[in-house]
Amino acid sequence: MPPANHHSVHQPLSDSDTDSDDGQSGSKPARHADLTDSIFSSYFEFTGRSTTTPADLSKIQSFLNSSSSGALSCLICLERIRPSDPTWSCTSLCFAVFHLFCLQSWARQASDLAALRASTRLPITASKAVEVSVWNCPKCRVEYAQSQIPKTYFCFCGKLENPPSDDPWVLPHSCGEVCNRPLKHNCGHHCLLLCHPGPCPSCPKLVKARCFCGSVEDVRRCGFKNFSCNNACSKRLDCGIHRCSEICHDGPCPPCRVRGIYRCQCGKTEEEKACCDRLNFRCDNPCEKLLGCGRHACGKGCHSGDCGPCPLQGKRTCPCGKRVHDGISCDVSVPLCGATCDKILNCGFHNCPERCHRGPCIETCRLVVTKLCRCGSLKKEVPCYQDLACERKCQKLRDCGRHACKRRCCDGDCPPCSEICGRRLRCKNHKCPSPCHRGPCAPCPVMVTISCACGETHFEVPCGTEIDQKPPRCPKRCPIAPLCRHGTNSKPHKCHYGACPPCRLLCGEEYQCGHKCNLRCHGPKPRPNPEFTLKPKKKKYIRQLECTPGSPCPPCPELVWRSCVGLHVGAERMMLCSDKLQFSCDNLCGNQLSCSNHYCSKMCHALKSQSSISFQKAGGEPCEECHLSCQKERSPVCPHPCPRRCHPGDCPPCKVLVKRSCHCGTMVHVFECIYYNSLSLKEQISVRSCGGPCHRKLPNCTHLCPEICHPGECPLPEKCSKKVNVRCKCQTLKREWLCHDVQAAYRSAGCDPKDVLKNQFGLGLLPCGSDCKSKIQVVESELQLRKSKVMEVREPETEKHIPKRKRRKERVQEAKQISSLQKVASIVKKLVLFVTLVVALIGALYFGYKGLLWLSDWMNEVEARRRKKYTRF
Numbered sequence: 043m044p045p046a047n048h049h050s051v052h053q054p055l056s057d058s059d060t061d062s063d064d065g066q067s068g069s070k071p072a073r074h075a076d077l078t079d080s081i082f083s084s085y086f087e088f089t090g091r092s093t094t095t096p097a098d099l100s101k102i103q104s105f106l107n108s109s110s111s112g113a114l115s116c117l118i119c120l121e122r123i124r125p126s127d128p129t130w131s132c133t134s135l136c137f138a139v140f141h142l143f144c145l146q147s148w149a150r151q152a153s154d155l156a157a158l159r160a161s162t163r164l165p166i167t168a169s170k171a172v173e174v175s176v177w178n179c180p181k182c183r184v185e186y187a188q189s190q191i192p193k194t195y196f197c198f199c200g201k202l203e204n205p206p207s208d209d210p211w212v213l214p215h216s217c218g219e220v221c222n223r224p225l226k227h228n229c230g231h232h233c234l235l236l237c238h239p240g241p242c243p244s245c246p247k248l249v250k251a252r253c254f255c256g257s258v259e260d261v262r263r264c265g266f267k268n269f270s271c272n273n274a275c276s277k278r279l280d281c282g283i284h285r286c287s288e289i290c291h292d293g294p295c296p297p298c299r300v301r302g303i304y305r306c307q308c309g310k311t312e313e314e315k316a317c318c319d320r321l322n323f324r325c326d327n328p329c330e331k332l333l334g335c336g337r338h339a340c341g342k343g344c345h346s347g348d349c350g351p352c353p354l355q356g357k358r359t360c361p362c363g364k365r366v367h368d369g370i371s372c373d374v375s376v377p378l379c380g381a382t383c384d385k386i387l388n389c390g391f392h393n394c395p396e397r398c399h400r401g402p403c404i405e406t407c408r409l410v411v412t413k414l415c416r417c418g419s420l421k422k423e424v425p426c427y428q429d430l431a432c433e434r435k436c437q438k439l440r441d442c443g444r445h446a447c448k449r450r451c452c453d454g455d456c457p458p459c460s461e462i463c464g465r466r467l468r469c470k471n472h473k474c475p476s477p478c479h480r481g482p483c484a485p486c487p488v489m490v491t492i493s494c495a496c497g498e499t500h501f502e503v504p505c506g507t508e509i510d511q512k513p514p515r516c517p518k519r520c521p522i523a524p525l526c527r528h529g530t531n532s533k534p535h536k537c538h539y540g541a542c543p544p545c546r547l548l549c550g551e552e553y554q555c556g557h558k559c560n561l562r563c564h565g566p567k568p569r570p571n572p573e574f575t576l577k578p579k580k581k582k583y584i585r586q587l588e589c590t591p592g593s594p595c596p597p598c599p600e601l602v603w604r605s606c607v608g609l610h611v612g613a614e615r616m617m618l619c620s621d622k623l624q625f626s627c628d629n630l631c632g633n634q635l636s637c638s639n640h641y642c643s644k645m646c647h648a649l650k651s652q653s654s655i656s657f658q659k660a661g662g663e664p665c666e667e668c669h670l671s672c673q674k675e676r677s678p679v680c681p682h683p684c685p686r687r688c689h690p691g692d693c694p695p696c697k698v699l700v701k702r703s704c705h706c707g708t709m710v711h712v713f714e715c716i717y718y719n720s721l722s723l724k725e726q727i728s729v730r731s732c733g734g735p736c737h738r739k740l741p742n743c744t745h746l747c748p749e750i751c752h753p754g755e756c757p758l759p760e761k762c763s764k765k766v767n768v769r770c771k772c773q774t775l776k777r778e779w780l781c782h783d784v785q786a787a788y789r790s791a792g793c794d795p796k797d798v799l800k801n802q803f804g805l806g807l808l809p810c811g812s813d814c815k816s817k818i819q820v821v822e823s824e825l826q827l828r829k830s831k832v833m834e835v836r837e838p839e840t841e842k843h844i845p846k847r848k849r850r851k852e853r854v855q856e857a858k859q860i861s862s863l864q865k866v867a868s869i870v871k872k873l874v875l876f877v878t879l880v881v882a883l884i885g886a887l888y889f890g891y892k893g894l895l896w897l898s899d900w901m902n903e904v905e906a907r908r909r910k911k912y913t914r915f
Contacts, residue, residue, distance in 0.1 A: 102240040117180050118144035119462075119475030125214035126207040128195035136182035137240045139215070142195050145180075147476040149191040152177035199223055199237045213238065229264045255290040268292060281317045307346040337373050362398040389426045445478060469506030496521045496537045513539070526565030527551065541567055551595050555602075555619050559595040597621075607662075608633070608646035624648060637668040638690035678719040685906075697905050699898045704732035706751045710894050712901070727753055742795045743781050744803050760785060770808040777808055 116123055118140055123129060128142035140148075157175035161168045176185040197205040202217035212218035213236070221233035225245045233242040244265025251267035252259050258271040275286035279298040286295040297318030304320040305312050311325040324344035331340045333352040340349035354372035359365065365379040383394035389407040396403070407426040414421050420432040436447035445459050463474035472488065490508040493500030494516035516537035524532050528547045535543060545563035552558050597620030606613045606627040613627035631642035633649065642665035649662045672684035676693050684693040696715040703710045709732050721729060736747035740759040743766075747756040762781035769776050779787075785795045787807050795803075 102235070102238055102243065116141045116144055118148055121475070128204075129215050130192045130195075131198060131239060132179045132182060132184065134179065134182065134184040136179065136184075138179070138181040139239060140180065141475075142192060144475050145192060148180060149177040149186070149188075151477060153188045153191070197237050198239050199233075201237070205237075215239070225265070227265075229267075231264055253290050254292050257290070279317075284317060306344050308344040310344070335372050360398055361400045364398070392426060467506075471505055494537050495539055498537070522568045525568050526563050528563055528565075541569070549595060553595065553598045553619075555598055555600075557598050557600045557619060561596070564593045564595070606646055607648035610646060613646075631665060633665050635665055635668045636690065637688040639674075639688055640668050640670070642666055678716070680715045680719050682715055697909075699901050699905075701894055701898060702730050704730055704751050705753045706732065706734075706736040706738050706747075708732050708734065708737045708751070712894075712898065742785050744800045745781060766804045768804040768807045770810045770814060771806045772810055772814045773805070774814045775808045775811060779804070779807075 117138060121141075123139060123141065129139050130142050130145045131137055131139045153172075153175040156177070157168070157171040160166065160171040160175060164171070166174075172188065175188050177188065177191070178185055195204050196202065197215060197217040199217065199219075199221045201219065201222070205215060205217045206212065207214055209218070216237040216239075219237055221235050221237050221242065223233045223242055225231050225233055225242055227245075229245050229249075231245045231247055234246065235243070244263065247264045248261050249264045249267055250259060251262050251269070253269055253271040255271065255273070255275045255277060257273060257276070260269070262269060270290040270292075273290055275288050275290050275295060277286045277295050278284075279286055279295055281298045281300075284298050284300050288296065298316065300317045301314055302317060302320070303312055304315050304323055306323045306325040308325065308327070308329060310327055313323070315323055327344060329340035329342050329345060329349060331349050332338070333340060333349055335352040335355060338352055338354065342349065352372050357366055357368050358370055358376050359367065360376055360379040362379060362381060362383045362385065364381050367376055370376065378398045378400075381398055383396050383398055383403060385394045385403050386392075387394055387403060387407045388405060392407050392409055394403040409426045410423050411426050412421065412423050413430040415430050415432040420430065422430055424430055436449050445461060459478040461478045463476050463478050465474045466472075467474055469488070488505040490505050491500050492508060492513055494514055496516060496518055498518050499514045499516040518537050519534050520537050520542060522542055523529055524542065524545060526532075526545050527550070528545050531547065532545055544567065545565065547563050549559040549561050549563050549565070551565070598618070600619040601616055602619045603614045604617045606615075607624050608627065608629065608631055610627055610629050610632075613629065615625065617623065626646040629646050631644045631646060633642045634640075635642055644663075644666055647663040647665075649665070668688045670688045672686050672688050672693060674684060674693055676682070676684065676696055680696050680698075682696050682698045686694070696719075698715045699712050700715050700718055701710050701712055702718070705727075711730060713729070718726065718729075730753075732751045734751055736749050736751050736756065738747050738756055739745070740747060740756060740762055742759050743762050743764070745762050745764045749757060760782060762785070764781045765778050766781050766784045767776055768779045768784060784804055784807065788795045788798065
């Protein structure tokens, strides 16, 4: 096993003045696996494995994580602790890990400074001060004796000196064996973990233990054997009378608080006190018992026992103590000697200038003296009791001799310099990590290993001399595994420097196309390890890659048949396999369009959906889009075309509103086309019926059909049973006949009932009676009377100017004209009324039909908006 100061790593040659660990280390640290399970395995045999880490193992787990991840750092030099660095760990409180050299330098300087201060402030010799000097842990400040300054490098448990650092299955700075350190609380057991950093966990063994009061016994873990039974303690208290009433607890029981009436020590007073206060109960009355002299009373307070002898008997001195008197009675006061008092005043430097006197000396010394401030930069006369301090900084050189004290005016020794030395060591590679100190820095403790390429043959030299050394020759085989695919078949060679020789076998690498490369091997080569490479004299660090990549295989030279970009049959060409050239033939694309109804009419082109790598790189051209309207026949068949553009699959159901009037023409029904066309003929007839009476007029009479709304012609129009008023020609006689009898009467008279007007239906079928003729004559006489009166009234107007013959002639013509005009006027009125009714009916039908059409279009537009809205979402 090499000594402690030989465990080191090689540092790269660099122009930088700093010694950093940011990946510039020449040696590759050992990659330690996660050793947590192996370290805790023996401990979990007793406690069992749980999903959560116990609280007493969390600190150990943090130390293990820091050590395995390389984040463990020394708090003195603030550098990373490498697996090969000698270390020391605090075993008192913090269990922090430090570099052994840093800790040695820290401890020596701290103990030397403590010895120097002790020798200057205490009346002891320098050798005795060195023996009693102590030093503190840099983190938890626990004191250690000078004899405890570490001299060698031990593992965490302290059994193995200089533990190995090259075993990847052992934790760095660990011996890899069971820790076996005594556990806390001196339970008699030892730690079951493997050698580990940090504190040892609680003892996991099962033992029989009693609670704090001793009334309950239970089996518990040894590390947690102290427990409370949660019952009353019931231990006898210090008074010896009462028992403890608190819950079972650790440590001594509290004082007895039971209250009672007790006497004081002198027995004069009785008061209520706690039981624990009865022994120290003293009243405020003086003792006043006569002492042994019989002249003075005891001046003590309440007490038990004898008062003691008189303090004024025996040898007595004057107040200043210079003159002694013997044999003076106790009731006689000692006379003053008359000399100067000369007692040391409170300042500690001057004596009392008064004569021998009774009572204390003056409290403050008022002598005027010349004083310097604490730092010595100000001098002034002030009273002795007054302290002199200035506002300047101390500016004294500290013990390092390089830095000045920055505190305000201070007395005595300035605090030690807390800055790191930082001067470059003689190795020219490292800096002094110690606190600022006097004299030269300690030599660099790092040892550099000079090794061959495989590391089997090596030797160590002090840091700074490795440039002048030559690496040893090694007869063993090169351990670097080839990185090319012929590693198992390559010819072995001896240990060497630099890169390994190239492989001379055929490449044989398979292209993506499936062919193999027939050139000589050109795969990746292992890079030279910088730790085992000859270094140049000039300090120049060249960052190297993880590995030296090889040259890629050339493009595949094989000849293959390749199709055109459109993959048409019979348009292949022979090309190099690596040639990515695409070509287009003169054929039409012919690819089915997205509508699945038509085919692309472009020239041969690459498709975007092509899975070939070459087509994906070049990018494809989409086929043309079909802009035709849908021409498919809908199912069920309807007259409305599909509103969508040409599309794959079936057309959507037809939602167009169709209008169908009822059988009698009274009202119009509106249906969805898909609903109406999906009904059978019988269902369509049933749906179209309005459910009311048929409003159609019978063909042979003026009455409406009595049946419910029905298709086709009205049944039995000649058997109408409605009652009809039948009159004579003069409308004097009136009878009620059935409609079919009226029709039969018209047919028997040789007249078709269809040709009879509505207002004359039934007129003239009855023969006129006697009453009818007398009525005609009365009417004619009345008409003649009316005409004569009119003529008489008009005659006076025309008598003046018109002759009688002419007036008679005019009367006849007027009578004729009046009768014809009346007829014409009545006929015109009838025609105008009929035309007006016909126009009104036609207008109502027209605007009603237009309104229905507008309503249908509006409903179609609403339906289209609704579909568009749902399609958008």
